[in-house]
Amino acid sequence: MRYGFWAPVFGGWLRNVPDEGMAATWDYMRRLCQRAEQIGYDLTLIAELNLNDIKGTDQPALDAWSTAAALAAVTERLELMVAVRPNFHQPALFAKQAANIDRIANGRLSLNVVSSWWAEEAKSYGLAFDQHDDRYARTAEWLAVVDGLWREPKFSFAGERYQLTDAVCEPKPVKKPIVYAGGESEAAKTMIATLCDAYVMHGDEVDVIAAKIADMRARRAAADKPPMLYGMAAYAIVRDTEEEARAEVARITTLDEHAPGFANFDQWVAGTELERELKLQEYSVSNRGLRPGLIGTPEQIRSRIAAYEEAGLNLLLLQMSPQYEEMDRFAAQVIAP
Numbered sequence: 001m002r003y004g005f006w007a008p009v010f011g012g013w014l015r016n017v018p019d020e021g022m023a024a025t026w027d028y029m030r031r032l033c034q035r036a037e038q039i040g041y042d043l044t045l046i047a048e049l050n051l052n053d054i055k056g057t058d059q060p061a062l063d064a065w066s067t068a069a070a071l072a073a074v075t076e077r078l079e080l081m082v083a084v085r086p087n088f089h090q091p092a093l094f095a096k097q098a099a100n101i102d103r104i105a106n107g108r109l110s111l112n113v114v115s116s117w118w119a120e121e122a123k124s125y126g127l128a129f130d131q132h133d134d135r136y137a138r139t140a141e142w143l144a145v146v147d148g149l150w151r152e153p154k155f156s157f158a159g160e161r162y163q164l165t166d167a168v169c170e171p172k173p174v175k176k177p178i179v180y181a182g183g184e185s186e187a188a189k190t191m192i193a194t195l196c197d198a199y200v201m202h203g204d205e206v207d208v209i210a211a212k213i214a215d216m217r218a219r220r221a222a223a224d225k226p227p228m229l230y231g232m233a234a235y236a237i238v239r240d241t242e243e244e245a246r247a248e249v250a251r252i253t254t255l256d257e258h259a260p261g262f263a264n265f266d267q268w269v270a271g272t273e274l275e276r277e278l279k280l281q282e283y284s285v286s287n288r289g290l291r292p293g294l295i296g297t298p299e300q301i302r303s304r305i306a307a308y309e310e311a312g313l314n315l316l317l318l319q320m321s322p323q324y325e326e327m328d329r330f331a332a333q334v335i336a337p
Contacts, residue, residue: 001305002315003335004043004081004231005036005327009062010054013235013319016256016284021322024052024060026070032324033071037078039331044071045112045317048083051121054286065097072105080105081180083112086142087128087135092167095149099173107174112200113181115139115188133187143179143195150176180231193219198229200317202288206304209292210311217312231315232308235289238330242296249295252321253284289319298333305334 006013007029012020022028033044048064051057068082080101084094102109115135116122122129130138141159148155149169157164180198183189192199199216201209213230220228239245281290292308294301294316305316320326 001309001313002042003040004045004079004315004317005041005323006233006317006319007033007044007046007062007067008323009047009064009067010049010052011060012321012323013054013286013289014252014284014321015054015259015286016254017252017321018055018256018259022324024062026062026067028324029062029067029071030074032327033075033078035324036327037075039328040335041078041327041331043079043081043110043315043317046071046080046082048085048088048114049118049121050125051118053118065101068109069101069104072101072108075105075108077108079108079110081110081112081178083114085114085116086139087116087122087130088125089142091142091145091162092149092164092169095146095169098146098177099150099169099171102173102177103171109173110178110180113139113143113179113196115181115183133185136183136185136187136191139181140191140195147176178229180229189216189219192216193225193228194223196228198231198315200231200315201233203232203234203291204288205291205293206307206311209308209313213312229314230312231317232292232313233287233289233317233319234292234294235285235319236294236301236326236330236334237320238294238296238298238301238326238333240297242300245296249281249290253280253290255280255284285319287319294318298337301334302337 008022009024011024012022014020046064046068049061052059052061064082068080071080119129138161141161145157145162149167150172154166154168156166178198179196180200181192181196182200193216201212209232237245237248282288293304
């Protein structure tokens with residue numbers, strides 16, 4: 001298993017805890033990533049949102065790509081998996097920018113291609129926002145342009161959305177960056193199986209993840225493509241006892257009436273008490289992070305991870321809070337043994 005972590009570009013991951021002791025600042029990001037590669041983490045995922053969807057849209061959110069460029073210069077081993085939304089980046093100019101960052105990082109850049117989901121954000125910045133399946137059509141065309149510029153000395157393209165004539169991208173990346181992507185619709189899975197190198201998923205139970213991996217393996221084989229990598233988001237809580245871990249879950253899922261978005265919570269939640277509890281967990285922690293159950297003693301968590309490895313998972317994309325301290329604990333008690 002490879003261990004990655006979400007870079008805290010939003011100042012944390014918990015909607016019910018206003019101050020997690022991990023400010024959205026360059027100083028915290030630099031210290032965290034330098035420490036991470038010292039203690040055994042392989043990768044950081046740098047999310048790209050201009051508005052903070054965890055702490056409130058008026059709160060700080062670090063820019064993904066300038067942060068990635070800075071991290072490229074101050075880290076040595078960590079893979080920099082940077083999210084990119086095609087509707088926010090002209091592909092030819094992006095290919096040049098990303099190639100330069102990969103050169104700074106000596107071949108450690110990878111892409112997490114996100115076919116945008118937040119219409120209000122796009123509207124507020126005056127940017128294009130496609131309807132659902134059209135997003136993946138844009139992404140496919142966008143990837144063709146980026147890949148062509150990284151591969152060919154000169155590249156021309158005549159598409160529905162993008163047109164290039166003898167465009168040049170030099171210097172090229174040290175090696176072609178891995179392209180990760182996620183999505184659960186038919187359009188998303190078809191595009192990913194055909195054009196990407198790795199499939200990333202929200203957190204879920206082992207049997208659900210196993211079924212998704214089996215489906216993508218079949219799609220990949222039908223497209224006559226080499227095997228993919230598979231990653232999953234998860235929120236981790238490691239403690240000396242299961243009781244301590246469950247107490248931490250209770251702390252982070254206790255509703256904060258003053259948190260951004262609380263006013264909509266009761267409208268969002270409906271149905272049985274069990275449904276309410278599940279939805280409360282998914283409101284409290286992003287990306288379905290509590291579903292994988294990486295919560296408990298080191299032995300319990302290692303056993304759970306082994307089950308995901310058996311299902312075919314290659315990469316965990318972890319969230320923790322406060323991140324610096326909890327990543328140290330996880331590395332020492334789960335990764336190191």
